[in-house]
Amino acid sequence: xxxxxxxxxxxxxxxxxxxxxxxxxxxxxxxxxxxxxxxxxxxxxxxxxxxxxxxxxxxxxxxxxxxxxxxxxxxxxxxxxxxxxxxxxxxxxxxxxxxxxxxxxxxxxxxxxxxxxxxxxxxxxxxxxxxxxxxxxxxxxxxxxxxxxxxxxxxxxxxxxxxxxxxxxxxxxxxxxxxxxxxxxxxxxxxxxxxxxxxxxxxxxxxxxxxxxxxxxxxxxxxxxxxxxxxxxxxxxxxxxxxxxxxxxxxxxxxxxxxxxxxxxxxxxxxxxxxxxxxxxxxxxxxxxxxxxxxxxxxxxxxxxxxxxxxxxxxxxxxxxxxxxxxxxxxxxxxxxxxxxxxxxxxxxxxxxxxxxxxxxxxxxxxxx
Amino acid sequence: xxxxxxxxxxxxxxxxxxxxxxxxxxxxxxxxxxxxxxxxxxxxxxxxxxxxxxxxxxxxxxxxxxxxxxxxxxxxxxxxxxxxxxxxxxxxxxxxxxxxxxxxxxxxxxxxxxxxxxxxxxxxxxxxxxxxxxxxxxxxxxxxxxxxxxxxxxxxxxxxxxxxxxxxxxxxxxxxxxxxxxxxxxxxxxxxxxxxxxxxxxxxxxxxxxxxxxxxxxxxxxxxxxxxxxxxxxxxxxxxxx
Numbered sequence: 001x002x003x004x005x006x007x008x009x010x011x012x013x014x015x016x017x018x019x020x021x022x023x024x025x026x027x028x029x030x031x032x033x034x035x036x037x038x039x040x041x042x043x044x045x046x047x048x049x050x051x052x053x054x055x056x057x058x059x060x061x062x063x064x065x066x067x068x069x070x071x072x073x074x075x076x077x078x079x080x081x082x083x084x085x086x087x088x089x090x091x092x093x094x095x096x097x098x099x100x101x102x103x104x105x106x107x108x109x110x111x112x113x114x115x116x117x118x119x120x121x122x123x124x125x126x127x128x129x130x131x132x133x134x135x136x137x138x139x140x141x142x143x144x145x146x147x148x149x150x151x152x153x154x155x156x157x158x159x160x161x162x163x164x165x166x167x168x169x170x171x172x173x174x175x176x177x178x179x180x181x182x183x184x185x186x187x188x189x190x191x192x193x194x195x196x197x198x199x200x201x202x203x204x205x206x207x208x209x210x211x212x213x214x215x216x217x218x219x220x221x222x223x224x225x226x227x228x229x230x231x232x233x234x235x236x237x238x239x240x241x242x243x244x245x246x247x248x249x250x251x252x253x254x255x256x257x258x259x260x261x262x263x264x265x266x267x268x269x270x271x272x273x274x275x276x277x278x279x280x281x282x283x284x285x286x287x288x289x290x291x292x293x294x295x296x297x298x299x300x301x302x303x304x305x306x307x308x309x310x311x312x313x314x315x316x317x318x319x320x321x322x323x324x325x326x327x328x329x330x331x332x333x334x335x336x337x338x339x340x341x342x343x344x345x346x347x348x349x350x351x352x353x354x355x356x357x358x359x360x361x362x363x364x365x366x367x368x369x
Numbered sequence: 370x371x372x373x374x375x376x377x378x379x380x381x382x383x384x385x386x387x388x389x390x391x392x393x394x395x396x397x398x399x400x401x402x403x404x405x406x407x408x409x410x411x412x413x414x415x416x417x418x419x420x421x422x423x424x425x426x427x428x429x430x431x432x433x434x435x436x437x438x439x440x441x442x443x444x445x446x447x448x449x450x451x452x453x454x455x456x457x458x459x460x461x462x463x464x465x466x467x468x469x470x471x472x473x474x475x476x477x478x479x480x481x482x483x484x485x486x487x488x489x490x491x492x493x494x495x496x497x498x499x500x501x502x503x504x505x506x507x508x509x510x511x512x513x514x515x516x517x518x519x520x521x522x523x524x525x526x527x528x529x530x531x532x533x534x535x536x537x538x539x540x541x542x543x544x545x546x547x548x549x550x551x552x553x554x555x556x557x558x559x560x561x562x563x564x565x566x567x568x569x570x571x572x573x574x575x576x577x578x579x580x581x582x583x584x585x586x587x588x589x590x591x592x593x594x595x596x597x598x599x600x601x602x603x604x605x606x607x608x609x610x611x
Binding site: 020021022023024025026027126127135136138139188189190191192236237238239241242243244261262263268270271272273274296297299300302303304307 | 376377378379380381382383384386390391403415416417418419420421422423424425427430431434435436501502503504505506507508547564566567571572575576
């Protein structure tokens with residue numbers, strides 16, 4: 001009971017929010033490129049934000065569902081189609097057994113995400129995470145990109161119920177600045193901003209840069225004017241954070257991302273504010289970006305704001321009525337579903353609560369005779 | 370009294386910088402700091418990455434903010450010192466030197482002017498301190514290779530080295546935990562897996578510990594390789610006072 005991969009795209013992997021705790025051993029954290037899209041996709045289907053999702057880059061996969069479930073699609077817009085008909089993004093949608101999810105023309109962004117209700121995909125947890133680490137061939141689906149014919153089982157074998165599905169929707173995310181000629185990314189200076197001259201720093205914060213086509217899960221290379229250093233850019237290797245902006249003495253700036261190496265020997269002029277990394281990873285080759293300096297305290301305030309937004313989404317999707325649906329009407333709609341479930345279940349245990357995935361399929365409810 | 374500088378590495382990480390040059394004292398301070406933060410952690414700290422001169426501390430700013438974390442670190446690390454702990458943890462790496470496992474042994478022999486036996490005796494006769502791990506999971510940057518064994522890297526790197534390859538690159542020595550391209554002179558190979566994601570401890574050793582290469586014969590190599598494959602091999606380490 002899961003999903004069969006009919007076409008795979010070019011870099012479709014299973015990821016969660018990353019493998020935490022092994023960077024000190026040289027192990028890249030992996031995880032989704034766009035944490036925001038992953039978090040929202042999961043919240044929309046009432047999953048924990050760290051539940052594994054399907055991430056795809058530039059070309060969406062084609063997936064055939066072998067069981068009923070509920071999914072949400074977020075991130076870049078690749079014209080999602082269910083059974084050949086357009087379906088909305090940023091909304092929990094019911095998918096029936098046998099139906100096919102595919103993607104049409106890419107409209108905006110680079111990375112798309114598919115979350116699956118009821119706790120996502122049933123893949124092994126390796127070193128605390130389901131994320132695929134392609135370089136080490138571990139995690140996700142056999143440590144590799146998805147291929148045609150792969151069959152990915154779901155955590156919850158059949159899920160066709162979320163209380164009041166229509167309220168599981170949010171406005172399409174407007175943080176990305178799709179369609180704008182140029183977007184601003186906020187940068188926290190350091191740890192080696194003192195390796196650059198004032199002229200170099202002014203160039204960095206005062207010029208427009210262009211995304212190149214040398215961009216992948218490891219890092220984004222960007223083109224722009226040369227950044228002047230005091231004595232070259234070589235440093236004694238130190239740790240690399242998500243979004244670190246490495247500036248080699250000559251050549252292209254590299255912004256280090258999910259599959260980055262854990263240590264490196266180029267000076268880092270700054271680190272992209274965490275809330276702006278989604279905006280960066282959704283930029284296409286040729287897009288223009290500018291950098292704006294913020295303090296670490298400001299960047300952390302932005303993260304706290306984002307966390308409040310996530311909590312409000314988590315609450316809003318569970319609202320029992322939305323869009324004019326009264327509790328009475330909701331109850332009327334639920335009754336036949338529950339009755340049908342009860343008929344199917346016969347004397348079996350009937351599962352209805354999908355909120356608490358840790359309590360193994362949750363509250364059993366015996367069919368009353 | 371430890372002297373360190375805090376630098377900012379974005380909104381979710383900072384560096385504790387203990388020095389500007391690679392030295393035994395700096396290295397010791399970093400290990401002491403990492404040990405202190407591992408044994409008596411600060412809530413919200415998620416990762417520690419020890420390197421030659423600094424310790425990166427990654428954290429969740431929703432749990433602890435930058436200013437608060439700096440204060441906590443200053444307090445906690447005030448009393449660490451550069452006195453090396455007298456206890457050494459040494460991980461043993463059985464290594465089959467030369468022959469098919471060490472294709473570049475003749476190069477090292479020629480470059481050093483020593484015999485193969487001497488090269489093996491020198492290389493396996495020293496406990497190497499792990500300064501840091503990086504580049505690949507479990508790739509250890511080791512200090513202390515005997516200058517007589519220093520050998521330039523290959524002019525053209527090999528496109529694929531077997532996992533377990535033991536090599537010399539300039540003044541460094543080490544073991545490749547995974548199949549990888551590489552330019553080091555390969556003098557031997559270990560049948561054990563420094564990195565195994567399915568093991569309870571996926572990476573066999575940590576920064577601050579020591580590696581000792583133990584010479585084995587090709588027959589022993591095959592035997593250990595079999596045990597590793599069957600999951601019956603017992604990894605060896607020594608804890609040594611002083």
